[in-house]
Structures are given as structure tokens and as C-alpha cells.
Amino acid sequence: MNALRNNIAASITAVVIAVSSLTQQRTASAQVQLGNNPYSPYTPTLPNASPDATNYLDFPLSRLKQVVPPLKGLDYESSQDQLPTILAGIARTIANVLPKLPDLISREDIYHFQSAGDPLSGGGQINAQRWTREFRYLILCHHTSNDSVWIEESRVDRKGRPIDLSGPISTPRGFGFAYQWLLFSAANQPEFRFRYLGQQQKDGKKTFVVAFAQIPTKVSTPGNFQSNDKAIPFFYQGVLWIDQSTYEIVLLRTDLLAPIPRIQLYKLTTEVHFSSVQIQDFNAIFWLPREVDIATEQGAATIEENHRYSDYHLFHASAKIVP
Numbered sequence: 001m002n003a004l005r006n007n008i009a010a011s012i013t014a015v016v017i018a019v020s021s022l023t024q025q026r027t028a029s030a031q032v033q034l035g036n037n038p039y040s041p042y043t044p045t046l047p048n049a050s051p052d053a054t055n056y057l058d059f060p061l062s063r064l065k066q067v068v069p070p071l072k073g074l075d076y077e078s079s080q081d082q083l084p085t086i087l088a089g090i091a092r093t094i095a096n097v098l099p100k101l102p103d104l105i106s107r108e109d110i111y112h113f114q115s116a117g118d119p120l121s122g123g124g125q126i127n128a129q130r131w132t133r134e135f136r137y138l139i140l141c142h143h144t145s146n147d148s149v150w151i152e153e154s155r156v157d158r159k160g161r162p163i164d165l166s167g168p169i170s171t172p173r174g175f176g177f178a179y180q181w182l183l184f185s186a187a188n189q190p191e192f193r194f195r196y197l198g199q200q201q202k203d204g205k206k207t208f209v210v211a212f213a214q215i216p217t218k219v220s221t222p223g224n225f226q227s228n229d230k231a232i233p234f235f236y237q238g239v240l241w242i243d244q245s246t247y248e249i250v251l252l253r254t255d256l257l258a259p260i261p262r263i264q265l266y267k268l269t270t271e272v273h274f275s276s277v278q279i280q281d282f283n284a285i286f287w288l289p290r291e292v293d294i295a296t297e298q299g300a301a302t303i304e305e306n307h308r309y310s311d312y313h314l315f316h317a318s319a320k321i322v323p
Contacts (some may be wrong), residue, residue, distance in 0.1 A: 007236055055257060056211040058239045059194045064211070070202070070253060077198040086208050087194060089247030090240075091186035094225070097128040098149045100284055101141045105315035108137035108155065111306040135163065137309060139179075143314055151179050180272055181249045183242070184212075190216045203273060205250050213237035213257055225265060232263055248287040249274055267297035277312045288312055 056064060065071045113130045135155040142150035155163050182188070189258045197209040216222070216237040224231040237258035253274045259266045275290040292307040 002091070019089045020232075027206075055213045055238065056255075057193050057213050059226060061197075064197075067255075068253060070241075070251065071209070071239065072198070073196070075198060075199045077196065082208070083194060083196040083210070086210060086242060086247070087184075087185075087189055088195065090184050090242060091189065093247040094182065094185045096166070098287065099143065101139075101149065101151070101280055101283075101286065101316040104139045104279070104286075104288070104312055105136045105140055105156075105172050106288075106312040107134040108309045109133075109310075110135070111308075113304045115300070115302045136160070136308070138315060140315070151182075153179070154237055176304070180252060181253075182272070183236075184249070191220075197239070199244075200241065203250050203275070204242075205243050206245075207241040207250050208244055210240045210242065211238070212240060216257075225260065225263065230263070232260055233259075234260055234265075235269075246287075249278075264299040265297075267295060269295045281312055282314055286312075 011159065026253075056068070061076055065074070073155065103115070110133050111130070112132070127165070136158060138154050138156050140152040140154075144150065164249045171252075183270075192214055195211040197211055199208050200207055202209075214222075216235050219235060220231040222235055225234055236254050237257045238252065238254040240252055242248070243250050251274070254269075254270050254293055256265070256268050271290055271293045274287045274293045276285055277283050277288045289309050294303070294305040294307075296303040
């Protein structure tokens with residue numbers, strides 16, 4: 001697929017979060033204004049769940065588990081009493097982490113498969129073959145004087161040089177995972193509905209499980225799926241697994257709020273696994289992407305991609321990156 005881009009942008013009091021994933025851009029960035037927002041969105045117990053529901057917040061539990069397989073093993077709770085505390089905990093954690101986040105670099109291994117049924121594929125049968133690539137995944141954090149943080153993400157080679165990702169073959173489709181969790185900052189939460197689902201063991205952690213869906217009328221700048229030089233707006237829904245002891249996001253799954261028939265986009269799913277990382281020579285621990293799975297279905301084409309991250313360490317612009 002020559003152009004496949006998904007930009008998330010959320011306006012927050014004259015400050016914009018822009019997260020870019022499933023894209024061929026070389027860089028992506030996000031700016032976040034630090035500070036507290038007392039708004040605490042709350043979705044009460046949902047008595048209207050039915051087989052005809054169109055989003056995760058209204059699905060009956062049996063159907064929700066079918067469409068979101070990672071929910072297997074969920075200890076379901078219908079009460080929403082804990083939801084405000086959980087959402088406040090996530091917002092507080094984000095606000096505490098951002099000022100401390102340094103410039104980081106890691107190894108990124110990408111495993112990709114794209115079906116031959118993609119009519120926009122630029123590589124024909126070649127593009128249908130599996131391929132793997134290794135990158136250096138760079139996260140730059142610009143701390144400004146007005147208490148905001150500008151986060152920039154890119155891929156570079158072993159010597160720290162930018163990589164041209166514009167070719168149709170062996171081009172990674174994923175971007176923006178380093179800060180996708182910023183969508184759930186206090187300032188952004190009013191753009192979502194939330195539903196507390198219960199508790200579950202996930203990736204070795206005891207977690208709270210929360211479903212979410214964007215409210216189209218409250219999202220000032222929706223995501224855009226770039227296909228054949230056309231930007232098509234769309235909205236998100238998904239599920240969060242939150243560490244009960246730290247309120248860090250352990251797993252973040254996103255899906256389309258609704259299919260987009262006019263471009264035959266029926267599925268756009270990402271699952272981002274985060275893990276605790278101790279940064280050498282830096283007295284702090286951060287939760288950073290460990291593994292990302294992407295699945296896309298457009299027309300007769302399917303794309304699957306797996307990203308794995310390792311060896312996070314401080315990045316110094318004057319330093320030379322060695323194998």
C-alpha cells in the first residue's frame with residue numbers, strides 16, 4: 001500500500017497532541033501541556049447492552065470478549081464506582097512522568113507480512129512476502145519554558161542518520177507508539193467515554209481494565225487514514241489495561257470506532273505492550289513500548305506487522321551509535 005497513514009490529533013486548550021501511527025513519515029511528534037484537569041469522565045453502568053450495539057462501551061460482555069481476545073480471563077465487574085479513581089490515577093501518572101522523560105534510543109525489530117490482494121500495493125507479489133528490518137528507534141523530548149513537553153519520534157540507522165522510509169517495499173507501517181498513552185492525559189479524557197470492565201492479570205501485572213470510545217462531537221481533530229492521497233477522518237475505540245499499583249498502562253488496544261466503507265477499511269487494530277525499563281546512568285524507571293502488533297484489513301488486503309523494542313538507553317546527539 002503506497003500510502004497508509006493514521007494521524008491522531010487531539011486539541012487540548014490550545015495545545016495539540018499529535019500521535020502518528022501506521023505511517024510512512026520519518027518523524028512524528030506530540031506536544032503536551034503539563035498541569036491538572038479536574039474533569040473526571042464517568043460512564044455509569046450500561047443497562048442497554050445489546051447484540052445490536054456498535055461500540056465496545058455498549059457491547060454485552062460475551063460479544064466484547066469475542067472481538068477483543070485479550071479480555072480472556074477478565075474478572076468482570078458491572079459497577080462503575082472505581083472508574084473516576086482509575087482515570088484520575090492515569091492522568092496523574094502521565095503528568096508525573098512527562099517532565100522527567102529524557103531523550104532515548106532503542107533497537108527496533110520489525111516483522112511484516114502484506115497480502116498480495118492489496119490493489120494499491122507497489123511491489124506486486126514481492127510486497128506479499130514476509131520481511132524483517134532493524135532500526136534505531138529515537139525518542140526526543142523537548143522540555144520548554146512554559147511547562148510543556150514536545151516529543152519527537154523517528155527512525156535512524158546505526159550511525160544516527162535519518163532513514164528514508166518513502167519506498168513501497170520493506171517500509172514499516174507503524175509509528176507513534178512511544179506516546180500513544182498521551183491520549184489519556186487529564187486534558188484529553190473529556191473527548192472519550194469510558195466503561196470499567198473489571199480486573200485481570202496481564203503481562204504479569206494485576207490490572208484494572210477499562211474500555212474507551214472517542215465521542216465524535218467532542219473530538220476537535222479526528223484521526224486521518226491516508227489512502228490513495230486522500231485523508232479520511234475516523235475515530236477510535238479500544239481497551240486499556242492499567243497497573244493497579246502504579247496506574248501505568250500495561251496494554252493499550254485500539255480499533256476503529258466504525259468501519260469506513262468508502263475506502264473499504266474494515267479493520268485497523270493496534271496492541272501496544274508496555275514494560276518497566278530502567279535507563280542506565282539515569283535515576284528513573286519508565287514504562288515504554290516493548291512490543292506492538294498491527295493488523296489492517298482494507299478491501300481484499302491484509303497487513304500484519306510486529307514491532308519489538310529492546311536496549312533502551314539515553315541518547316546524546318553528539319554520540320555515535322554503534323552496533
